[in-house]
Amino acid sequence: MRRANVVTALMFVTAFPAISEAGSLDLRIGGFIPRAESNLFVDDAELYQHDGRALETSDWRGIAGGLQFNKPVGDLVELGFSVDFYQRRLETSYRDFVTSSGREIFQSLQFSTVPVGVQVRIGPTKRGQLSPYLAAGADLIFYKYEEFGDFIDFEDQAQPIIEDSFISEGVAPGFHVAGGVRVPVGDDFSIVAEGRYQWAKDDMPDDFSGNEIDLTGASVTLGVNLRF
Secondary structure, eight states: OOOOHHHHHHHHHHGGGGGGGSOEEEEEEEEEEEEOHHHHHHHHHHEEEEEEOOOGGGGEEEEEEEEEEEEEEEESSSEEEEEEEEEEEEEEEEEEEEOTTOEEEEEEEEEEEEEEEEEEEOOOSSSSSHHHEEEEEEEEEEEEEEEEEEEEOOSSTTTOEEEEEEEEEEEEEEEEEEEEEEEESSSEEEEEEEEEEEOEEEEEEGGGTTOOOEOOOOEEEEEEEEEO
């Protein structure tokens, strides 16, 4: 992933409260469930196995979390600025190929995303109030996909096994919808539960040029809201 861009986005979001009027900050942790419906993931499922079985979409489920600064602009409307993260690493081997001695051929697959987003949230904004809400927004999703380990060179008729690594990183526009509820524990502290669904795809550059990566998926998180 382009580290400079990610660091810049993180600095913007975390610094926003300091240059803005009173608002609130959400801190959240949970899980992300990628849809994984592009040719990259289809090819992975055909080629590799995980835990002794064919690679499945559900194998890409992983930990997700992030933070969001919220700025009220009325009794029922807030603007939100967020940075989230997700990462999953899978240990795999070829489904249909082994070494001449019968040993499995192992590699690792790793997929990570950092969505940087802005959203409009509709729901009560007063302190100390139970606040169910709905939201929608736009994102820039920074992503990185890697494969490293032992691979068969299928372009060589002898099909030698070589140690190598492959990487693709980029950024794709997307959008999301969300719904959740804030349960107040006091005027300045609430528990927040949220479900979110994001949509995005991108044509992959670098070592995976010619492939499409599906960045779409659902997340469920639990966290806290701090008002200031």
